[in-house]
Each structure stands twice: as C-alpha cells, then as structure tokens.
Amino acid sequence: MKSNTEISIPTLPAETSPETNFRLSYRSKFLKRVAFISVCAIICFIVSLYSVTLGSYGLTMGDVFHYIAQAIMGVDLSENNAAYVVLNLRLPRIIAAIVCGAALAICGAAMQSMMKNPLADPYTMGISSGAGFGAALAIIFGIEFIAGGGIIINAFICALIPALVILFLSKVRRATPTMMILCGISLMYVFNAMTQLFMLVSSPDDLSAVYTWMVGSLADVSWSDLAIISIITLAGSIYIQIMANQLNIMGIGDESAKTMGVNVDRQRLIILMVITLVAASVVSFTGVIGFVGLVAPHIVRIVLGADNKFLIPGSAVFGAVLLLVSDMVARTIVAPTMLPVGVITACLGGPIFMYLILRNSKEVWS
Amino acid sequence: MTSIKIDDVSFSYNDVDVLKDISLEFSSSNLTCIIGPNGVGKTTLVKCINRLLKPNKGSITIDGEDLSTFSLLDLSKRMAFVPNSVSSVFSMSVSEAILMGRYPHSGWVTSDYDLRVVEDIIHTMNLEDLADRNFRELSAGQTQRVVIARGLVQEPEILILDEPTSNLDVKHQMDIMKFLNNYSKNMNIKVIMVCHDLNITSNFADRIIMMHNGRVFADGTAEQVMTEENIRNVYGVNSKIIDVDGRPHVIMLKD
Numbered sequence: 001m002k003s004n005t006e007i008s009i010p011t012l013p014a015e016t017s018p019e020t021n022f023r024l025s026y027r028s029k030f031l032k033r034v035a036f037i038s039v040c041a042i043i044c045f046i047v048s049l050y051s052v053t054l055g056s057y058g059l060t061m062g063d064v065f066h067y068i069a070q071a072i073m074g075v076d077l078s079e080n081n082a083a084y085v086v087l088n089l090r091l092p093r094i095i096a097a098i099v100c101g102a103a104l105a106i107c108g109a110a111m112q113s114m115m116k117n118p119l120a121d122p123y124t125m126g127i128s129s130g131a132g133f134g135a136a137l138a139i140i141f142g143i144e145f146i147a148g149g150g151i152i153i154n155a156f157i158c159a160l161i162p163a164l165v166i167l168f169l170s171k172v173r174r175a176t177p178t179m180m181i182l183c184g185i186s187l188m189y190v191f192n193a194m195t196q197l198f199m200l201v202s203s204p205d206d207l208s209a210v211y212t213w214m215v216g217s218l219a220d221v222s223w224s225d226l227a228i229i230s231i232i233t234l235a236g237s238i239y240i241q242i243m244a245n246q247l248n249i250m251g252i253g254d255e256s257a258k259t260m261g262v263n264v265d266r267q268r269l270i271i272l273m274v275i276t277l278v279a280a281s282v283v284s285f286t287g288v289i290g291f292v293g294l295v296a297p298h299i300v301r302i303v304l305g306a307d308n309k310f311l312i313p314g315s316a317v318f319g320a321v322l323l324l325v326s327d328m329v330a331r332t333i334v335a336p337t338m339l340p341v342g343v344i345t346a347c348l349g350g351p352i353f354m355y356l357i358l359r360n361s362k363e364v365w366s
Numbered sequence: 367m368t369s370i371k372i373d374d375v376s377f378s379y380n381d382v383d384v385l386k387d388i389s390l391e392f393s394s395s396n397l398t399c400i401i402g403p404n405g406v407g408k409t410t411l412v413k414c415i416n417r418l419l420k421p422n423k424g425s426i427t428i429d430g431e432d433l434s435t436f437s438l439l440d441l442s443k444r445m446a447f448v449p450n451s452v453s454s455v456f457s458m459s460v461s462e463a464i465l466m467g468r469y470p471h472s473g474w475v476t477s478d479y480d481l482r483v484v485e486d487i488i489h490t491m492n493l494e495d496l497a498d499r500n501f502r503e504l505s506a507g508q509t510q511r512v513v514i515a516r517g518l519v520q521e522p523e524i525l526i527l528d529e530p531t532s533n534l535d536v537k538h539q540m541d542i543m544k545f546l547n548n549y550s551k552n553m554n555i556k557v558i559m560v561c562h563d564l565n566i567t568s569n570f571a572d573r574i575i576m577m578h579n580g581r582v583f584a585d586g587t588a589e590q591v592m593t594e595e596n597i598r599n600v601y602g603v604n605s606k607i608i609d610v611d612g613r614p615h616v617i618m619l620k621d
Contacts, residue, residue, distance in 0.1 A: 022461055022485045022497055023478075116455045245469055252466065253453055259416055260520070261442030261470040306456035309474075 033310040036303055040317035044324060048094050051328045056336050057085045088223075096221040096229070097327040097341070098320040100282045101292055103233040105319025107275045108293030109300070109311050110240045113247040114271055115177040121293040122279035125184035125272070126162035128288040129191035131280065132214050134158030135287070136195045139209045140202040151213070152225075152284045159280035162187045163273055170269055176254075180272065216289035216342030218327055225285045236278035237316060243271060244308035251306070289342045292319050295349045302356055322349060368429055368444070368523040368556065369393040370415065375424035377410055384410045385421070386580040392524075395554045397547045397570060399561040402577035403601055408560040411577070412526050415558070416447050428524075442470040446517035448527040450560075452509060454502055460493060460512050463501040467516035487515045491545070507538040514542070518549070525550075527559035531566070539563065543570035564616045568592050576600055588614050 052064045059082060067083045068091075077083035108121040122128070134154035137143045146153045162184050166175055169183065199207055221229075240247075246267055249257045257264045279293070296319035297311060304310045326344040333339065370392040377385040384407040392398060400408045413419040415426060417433055426433040428444065446467070454463070464487060468480040488497055491511050496504065501512060510530055517525055527546075531539040547570050550557040561567045567574060567588075574591040576584040578600040584591045592614040597605045604619040 022488060022494075023481050025498065026461070026481055113456065116453075118455065242474060245474055249466055249469055251454060251456060252463075253449070255418055255449055256447065256452065258418060258438055259442055259445070259447035260467065261437075261439035263438050301456065305462070306458050307462060 029305075033304050033314070037310070037314050037317055040314070040321055044098060044317055044321045047321065047324055047328070048098060051094050051324065052086060052090045054328060054332055055085070055090065057082065059086065092221055092223050092226055093218050093327065093331075094324065096218045096226055096286070097324045099226065099230050099233055100218065100286055100289065101296075101319040101321070101323025102237070102316040103229070103278050103282045103319075104289065104293040104323075105296035105300075105315040106233075106237050106240055106312055107279045108295075108319075109297035109308070109315040110243075110247060110271060110275055111293075112297055113251050113306070113308050113311070114268055115181060116251055117177060117181060118298070119294070120181060122275060122283075123288070123290065123293065124181060124188075125166075125276065126187035126191060127159045127184075127276060127279045128283055128290075129188040129195070130161050131155035131159035131283045132210075132288060133191040133195050134284075135213045136198045136210050139213070140198045140206045155284035156280050158191070159283055160276060163276035166272065167269060170265070174265060175269060177268070180268075212340065213287040215340040216287035217338075217340045218286055218289075218323075219338060221285055229281050229285055232281040233278055236274050237312070239274050240271065241309075241312050243267070244312055247271070247308040248306075287340075287342070289323070289345060291342075291345045291349045292323055295353045296322055299353065299356060367393065367395070367554075370524065370556070371427045371430075372415070373425050373427070375414060375421040375426060377407075377414055377419060377421045377423075384580055385414070388424070388580075388582055390575065390582060390585070392556050392558065395550050395556055396572035397543075397550050397557045397559070398573040398575065399559055399567045399571035400575045400577060401561055401564065401567055402583070406577045407580045408577055409528050412447075412528055412558060412560055415524075416445055416526050417441060418447075439470055442520065444522060445524040445526065446520040446522035448510075448513050448517045448525070448530050450529040450532055452513050457500045457502050459497070460499050460501050460504070461488065461497045463512055464488065464493075464515045464519055467519035470520055483519050483521065487519050491515045491518075506533045507535070510534060510538075510542065514546075522555060524556045524558065527557070529560050529562060532562060536566075539566055540570075546570075547572070564592065564597070568614050568616065592616060 049061060049064065053059045053061055063082060064086055067077065067080075067086045070077060071083070071087055077087065104122065111120040111122060111125070112118055132155070134145075134157055135151045137158075138151040138154040144150060144154060145157050165187060166180050166183050169175060169179070195210070199210060202210065246262050249260050249262050250264055250268065254264045297315045300311055300314040300318050304314045323341065323345065326348050327341045329348065330339040330341045330344045372388055372390040375385055375388045376383065388411065400411065402408050410419060414421050417436070417438070420434070428436070433441070461484060465476065465480065465484050468476070468483065472480045488494055491514070493511060493515060496508060496512070501509070504512065514527070514530060517527075531542055534542070543566055546557050546559070549555070561571070571588060574584075574586065574588055575582055576591050576596060583600055584596050592607060594605055594607050597603065597616065604621065606617045606619060607614045608617060609615070
C-alpha cells in the first residue's frame with residue numbers, strides 16, 4: 001500500500017492503456033454537460049412558443065404555427081390582425097429576448113474568466129453607463145453623432161469609449177485585469193455623473209424617456225434591429241467559443257498562461273473588444289438590461305463547472321431562458337401594462353442566485 | 367538532443383542590474399539546481415530562459431535558434447514552467463487543471479491521446495485519489511504536485527521550476543526532488559529548478575549552479591560546488607561540510 005504522499009518512480013506511457021476511471025469519468029461528465037445544454041435549449045424553444053400565445057390578443061399554439069408557416073411560405077398576411085400580432089409584435093420581441101439573453105450571458109462568462117473576477121460583467125466595464133450617456137445626449141439635447149442615427153448610434157458609440165480608453169492606455173503600460181476593471185469603473189462614474197447632470201436640466205418627458213431606456217426593454221426591437229444584433233452576437237460568440245481554452249488558461253495566472261503558449265496581454269485586449277462590441281450592440285437597442293450577464297454564468301458554473309468550453313454555450317442558453325422568462329413575466333404580470341424587462345431579471349435572478357449560493361456548500365468561486 | 371545556450375546575458379529591472387554577463391550551457395538531460403541567496407537573480411535567470419523576461423543584452427538559444435524567434439505557442443511545446451505559487455479564482459477538478467497543460471499541443475479539441483497523457487501522469491504522480499477533488503481545496507504539497515503534473519503533460523523537453531518545494535515539508539521536498547531526478551533521466555528531459563535548501567539540492571541535483579551578485583559563482587557537481595569556502599563567500603556564513611553516503615552535507619555553524 002503506497003501512501004498518498006509518495007511519488008512513484010516514473011513509468012513510461014504505455015502504447016495502449018485500458019480505459020480507466022479518469023477517461024470514463026471525463027466522458028460521462030462530457031455527456032452530462034451536453035445534456036444540460038440541450039435541455040436548456042429545448043426549454044428555451046418550448047417557452048418561446050408558449051410565450052407567443054400569451055398576451056391580450058388571444059391566440060392558440062395552432063394559430064401561432066399556422067401564421068408562422070404561412071409567413072415562411074410567403075403568403076401575404078398584411079390584412080390579418082392576428083398575424084400582425086404574432087409576426088410583428090410578439091415574435092421579434094421573443095427572439096430578441098433569446099438573442100440578447102444569450103449575448104449578455106456569453107459576455108459575462110468570458111469577462112469573468114478573463115478578468116479572474118467573479119464580479120466582472122459587461123457593465124462593470126462602463127459599457128452600460130457609456131451607452132446611457134449617449135442615449136441621454138440624444139434624448140435630452142437632440143445631439144446625434146451621426147445624423148439620423150438617433151439614440152441607437154449614440155448609445156453604441158459611447159458604449160465603445162471605455163474599451164477604446166483601455167486600448168489606448170495599454171499602449172502606455174501593460175493592461176492588467178485590475179487596471180481594466182478600475183478603468184471601467186471610473187469611467188462608469190464619470191458617465192453616470194454626466195447623465196445625471198443632463199437629467200437635472202431636462203423636461204419631465206425627456207426624463208421619463210431616459211429613465212425607461214436605463215432600465216431596459218425589449219418592446220421596441222424590430223426585425224431589422226434583430227438582424228444586426230444577431231449577426232454581431234453570432235460572430236462574437238463563435239469567436240469567444242473558439243477562444244474558450246485560452247480563457248481557461250488565462251484564469252490560472254498570466255505567467256503560467258504565457259508559458260503555456262497564450263499571449264495573455266494581446267488576447268485579453270482582443271476578447272475585451274469583441275465583448276464590448278457584442279454588449280454594445282445589444283445595449284444600444286434594448287437599453288440597460290442588468291443582471292443576466294452577471295448571474296447566468298455563475299448559475300451555469302455551479303452546474304457545469306468552470307470549463308469555458310461548456311460554460312460559454314451553457315451560459316448562452318441559460319441566459320436566453322432567463323431573459324425569455326423574465327420578458328414573459330414582464331409582459332403579463334400587470335397586463336395590459338408592460339414592465340421593463342430589466343426590473344424582472346433582477347427580481348427573478350436575484351433570489352434564485354442567492355438561493356443557489358446558500359444551497360451550494362461547495363464554493364464555486366472565491 | 368535539445369541544448370540551451372545562454373551567451374553573455376545581462377538583465378536589469380529599471381537601473382538595477384540583476385544578471386551580469388551570464389554564460390551557461392545545458393546539454394545533458396538531468397536535474398540542474400540553481401542556488402544562491404535571496405535577490406541574487408535566480409528567478410530572473412529562469413524567467414529569461416522561458417521568455418517571461420527579455421534580457422537586455424546577450425542571447426539565449428535552443429538548438430542554435432534564438433529564443434526570440436519562437437512564438438509563445440511553439441516555445442510552450444518544448445518548455446514548461448512550474449511557478450512557485452498558483453492561483454485560481456474559479457474552481458475546477460484536479461484532472462481538469464492537469465488537462466490544461468495539453469493546450470499547446472491540442473488547441474480546441476481534447477483528443478483521446480490528450481486524455482491518455484493526463485491519465486498516465488495522474489498515475490505516475492500518484493494523484494488518482496485526488497483526480498476528482500477541487501483543485502483549490504488541496505494542501506500546499508498536493509497543489510505543487512498537480513502543478514508539476516500540469517507542466518509534465520506539456521511533454522516538454524525542458525522543465526523549469528521556480529522554488530517548487532519552498533513551502534513543503536521535508537518528506538514532500540525529498541519526494542519531489544527524487545521524482546524529478548528520476549524523471550529527467552527516464553524521459554530524457556532537462557529539469558532546471560531554483561532551489562533554496564542546500565542539503566536537499568546537494569542530495570538530489572546532478573548539477574548545481576551557485577549564483578552570487580548576478581553572476582555564476584560556481585557550476586558543477588555537488589562535491590565541486592558545496593564547499594565551505596563557496597558557502598562563506600556567497601551566503602556569508604560559516605559552515606562545515608561532512609560526507610554522508612558520498613554526498614556533501616552542509617552543517618551551518620553559529621559563527
């Protein structure tokens with residue numbers, strides 16, 4: 001019987017070794033993880049179909065299928081009210097919930113791994129406050145960076161500022177995770193202060209518009225908006241998924257990562273830019289939907305572990321479900337009034353999150 | 367066989383010269399220990415070898431190719447590094463932590479071969495019982511073994527360790543030193559490590575490089591390097607060297 005601390009004399013790797021515990025358990029874990037992701041994806045699909053039938057205009061699943069099928073086949077439905085509700089009011093909103101939820105959760109997951117900070121999410125980088133500042137400029141003063149671009153372009157451009165500042169600073173000195181986060185937070189304060197200053201001098205109508213924008217809503221997302229968000233999100237998530245292994249390695253410390261062949265400093269900046277682009281495209285159309293980006297990755301980490309290869313897709317489907325359900329609640333809980341979805345994500349996500357933290361005796365992060 | 371040649375290397379942090387005109391060659395597969403007092407440039411030297419730091423002057427070559435021409439990824443296929451402390455914010459299992467070391471070779475897809483290499487190392491380092499444990503819940507000695515295992519699954523030709531045994535007890539230190547010595551010969555790799563304990567070094571190292579004021583003070587076998595005079599000159603303490611089983615053993619004297 002060998003003691004646990006003793007290290008045996010090296011043995012050369014055998015040409016073929018029998019399938020043993022480690023490889024079996026790796027495979028069963030792999031299957032478990034894929035199963036979780038698939039189940040979430042199926043739930044997401046079912047909930048979204050159900051969600052289309054909800055609302056003041058009564059519709060059945062059959063109607064929904066009928067109109068979607070007809071629209072796909074190119075039947076002209078422009079005179080049909082029910083079809084209009086399904087195709088132009090509910091569907092874009094529901095798909096927006098799925099895409100935005102997935103996008104924000106992926107950004108959060110990548111951000112946390114890369115910064116080695118469990119509190120990091122796209123908004124910690126000042127993306128939301130930047131976007132809010134840009135939106136306020138447009139709403140209150142009518143200033144547009146690109147003529148005709150309105151709130152969306154303004155919000156998008158300002159949301160990119162923190163990332164550009166970090167990029168610029170990294171030319172001067174090394175951009176460490178701490179520096180990036182502190183930089184994001186200080187910009188957040190600056191932007192928020194400016195926005196509040198604007199709000200002081202604004203008219204009540206403008207104030208209400210800025211406020212609505214700041215809590216986030218999926219109500220105004222159109223098909224064409226959705227196309228833009230989806231393309232950017234898809235491209236961004238494919239890139240982040242390819243980088244999943246590098247994200248894992250960044251988590252073990254910069255020196256170790258470099259000696260494992262990851263150019264940490266450069267890679268961190270590139271991933272930050274990608275995340276910013278994705279988050280900014282979501283935020284500028286929907287306003288600031290909080291909490292999904294922070295909480296979804298943590299909940300998924302409890303189930304799947306910290307391996308980004310699974311964490312990224314897992315967070316994506318979970319974030320989609322979270323935002324979808326939140327939006328469903330937001331649409332129906334005090335119908336016909338529609339609440340901003342940002343309020344619901346926080347109210348729903350907060351308690352779930354706390355329950356999971358308390359229930360889970362094993363620490364998943366520190 | 368891989369050979370590393372350090373030619374006239376100097377390094378300074380801001381204006382402080384840490385390494386001065388160091389020339390060394392590593393050509394045989396064995397366990398080489400770098401010793402010397404604190405702040406003498408041991409860690410700086412190994413970090414120059416694995417390119418975490420860039421020398422101000424001189425060159426380091428691997429098989430005649432200059433280190434700066436390698437990409438980080440190419441270098442990581444040939445050289446692994448075990449830092450003296452590790453941190454991990456998010457939890458992962460021990461086997462996942464070791465599997466990370468396969469990154470330079472495998473990239474995105476984890477192949478069956480990757481899993482087999484990991485499995486072999488887990489077996490070799492006797493980590494079976496820990497494989498499913500949480501990496502962050504291990505003791506210092508266990509963590510160190512896992513980090514060494516992670517370095518070994520990189521299948522390096524050169525393994526560099528920065529004081530891997532500094533917070534381990536005597537038994538663990540000896541186990542790791544004995545293991546590394548055997549491993550370097552069986553697997554035909556070069557193991558270069560920074561070490562503090564003179565007697566453990568003297569017992570297990572095939573070659574000892576003693577550094578003093580940023581220069582190589584002595585270089586050779588334990589008998590050649592561990593002398594009363596060298597220890598007095600480098601560490602400024604008096605000692606008595608006795609012979610234990612054919613190896614020099616250092617006894618520190620009070621004055």
